[in-house]
Amino acid sequence: MNDIKVKLEDVCERGSSNLAQKDLENLTGDYPVYGAGGYVKDIDFYHQENEYIAVVKDGAGIGRTVFLPGKSSVIGTLQYLVPKDNIVPKYLYYAVTSMKLEKYYTGTTIPHIYFKDYKKEVLPLPNKNIQLEIASILEKAEKIISYRKQQLEEFDDLIKSRFVEMFGEPEHNIKGWKIVKMEKLCRVSSSKRIYQNEQSMTGIPFLRISDLVSRMDTGSKECDLYIPKDRFEELKELGLVPKAGDILVTARGTLGRCYIIAEDDEFYFQDGMITWLSEFQDEITPLYISNLFAMPGFRKQIDGLQAGSTVAYLSISMTKKLDIMVPTIDLQNQFASFVQVIDKLKVEVQKSLSETQILFDTLMQDYFEKLN
Structure with a gap:
């Protein structure tokens, strides 16, 4: 783009909010208030007449940008960026999003960012017709991404509904x-500890819990830690590498998320943070176990083990003592056939989602990040 380049402060005004969550408790009305997590509630007044951008300036999600409607407000953890007359609000939203404002954070206990630090960020400013066209293209791509994510969530809900239909809710076990x-159903263990001096920049991927979660959520196999291939082969010879069909379970933070090892997987993982289920008895299937972990009633059992704990942690000893309802193997296999059909559909949707995300990222780079 050969358009004029301007600074962020040239196209928007900074505003602040003095609203706190506690101030809203007794208020009702028709005008929405938003926080870092999204919509909070409706109240009887608003701070912004027209569409605007808000930036999370304190705490979790710092730097995240949201586009909000007119006749609304935000609480004090967000900062207003009010568009001037020379810029289309939705175009400003995408421009600010491309700036990745989280890089400006300061503070350790409670991180925060200040407008004075990022107001000099540069963005291209074409005429308003082109701004509208760019915003429209990016918005269409975002809607497709949102729709694909919704489809994946609905597939997951369908699997959960089928699980309850076939086996009942695990909290009550009404089917007896x-x-x-x-x-008693499988071996519960973890990996062999890999020390920092054993890690390398190339070789076999070494997954931390965040890498495993990313693999579950997006299918991404990106990783920035490795172990040497000869070390991996040594562990494999000793039977210390998960095999296809084994389950890895997140054991810290968000507990009980399950990943079933695929035939083509080749990686090692961090001990302590991830639990390894293997050597399943004939009366249980890994697919059944992994879906049982996703059920709300079963998660209550996990949550019950956290009483008095300041850090969410599902230890190996805790996992061993979990109560598992065991339906007939024939019924488990029927459920597996159903999940297999849904998984094939999910693969196609995930492929479309990934392609659209790549397109969106490329467009954002072309429009805003190549300021040549």
């Missing part, structure tokens, strides 16, 4: 399946 401790 026998209950067995996890340690």
Whole structure:
């Protein structure tokens, strides 16, 4: 783009909010208030007449940009960026999003960012017709991304509904399946500890819990830690590498998320943060176990183990003692056939989602990040 380049402060005014969550408790009305997590509630007044951009300036999600409607307000953890007359609000939103404002954070206990630090960020400013056209293109791509994510969520909900239909809700076990401790159904362990001096810049991927979660959520196999291939082969010879069909379970932070090892997987993982389920008995299938972990009633059992704990942690000893309802293997296999059909559909949707995300990222770079 060969348009004029301007600074952020040339196209918007900074505004602040003095609203706190506690101030809203007794208020009702028709005008929405938003926080870092999204919509909070409706109240009887508003701070902004027209569409605007808000930036999370304190705490979790710092630097995240949101586009908000007129006749609304934000609480004090967000900062207003009010568009001037020379810029289309939605175009400003995409421009600010491309700036990745989180890089400006300061502070350690409670991170925060200041407009004075990022107001000199540069953006291209074409005429308003072109701004509208660019914003429209990016908005269409974002809507497709949102729709694909919604489809994936609906597929997951369909699997959960089928699970309850076939097996019942695990919290109450109304179908009367026998209950067995996890340690009686499979081996519960973790990886062998890999010390920092054993890690390398190339070789076999070494997954931390964030890498595993990313692999589950997006299918991404990106990783920036590795172990040497000969070390991996040594561990494999000793039977210390997960095999296809084994389950890895997140054991810190968001607990109980399950990843079933695929035939073509080749990686190692961080001990302590991830639990390894293997050597399943004939009466249980990994697919059933992984979906059981996703059920709200089963998660209550996990949450119950956290009483008095300041850090969410599902230890190996805790996992061994989990109560597992065990339906007939024939019913588990029927469920697996159903999930297999849904998973094929999910693969196609995930492929479309990934392609659209790449397109969106490329467009954002072309429009805003190549300021030549």
